[in-house]
Amino acid sequence: KQEVTQIPAALSVPEGENLVLNCSFTDSAIYNLQWFRQDPGKGLTSLLLIQSSQREQTSGRLNASLDKSSGRSTLYIAASQPGDSATYLCAVDDNYGQNFVFGPGTRLSVLP
């Protein structure tokens, strides 16, 4: 059964730092991988979706990479801002859009 882990569980950094969030999954036979942002008590905002055939995706200050063979993905956030403070969830789709397995999330605090 697919399992997704995320490291670190929480992270607090000063504004302006570049940072990396890590996601690992146990079964490399995935269809795609997504990174979501969730503000406290709020919904899920999709940040980046990487298809299994892709190595990375970029959107603004965010860059996500995927290494299927090693079961890893990283989310790189450049020049962090207080508005980036949220929980970041990694989700693996291993059934053609039928079942996302979510990681526990990384809670990020960017201090002004």
Add this chain to the structure above:
Amino acid sequence: EAQVTQNPRYLITVTGKKLTVTCSQNMNHEYMSWYRQDPGLGLRQIYYSMNVEVTDKGDVPEGYKVSRKEKRNFPLILESPSPNQTSLYFCGGYEQYFGPGTRLTVT
């Protein structure tokens, strides 16, 4: 605008009182799903539907029912809610499309 809507957004109810949380999508997606999110347990899939009249259990289906009579709607039904169903519920379409969430409290 592509979207998934859920209603109600917040609900407080009592044990045993049947309730329905509605979910609707305007993207003509065949696939829809329900997840619950709990502290320390993350998001877990309750039920999913591949198309009209086709539904299947996810990881935590006990205590829930769903129906898919038309493509755009996928309601979640709690026939006899219990306090352990207090949670934040998300409805999803295909890939990155999720509803805003429904916070349910069962007392």
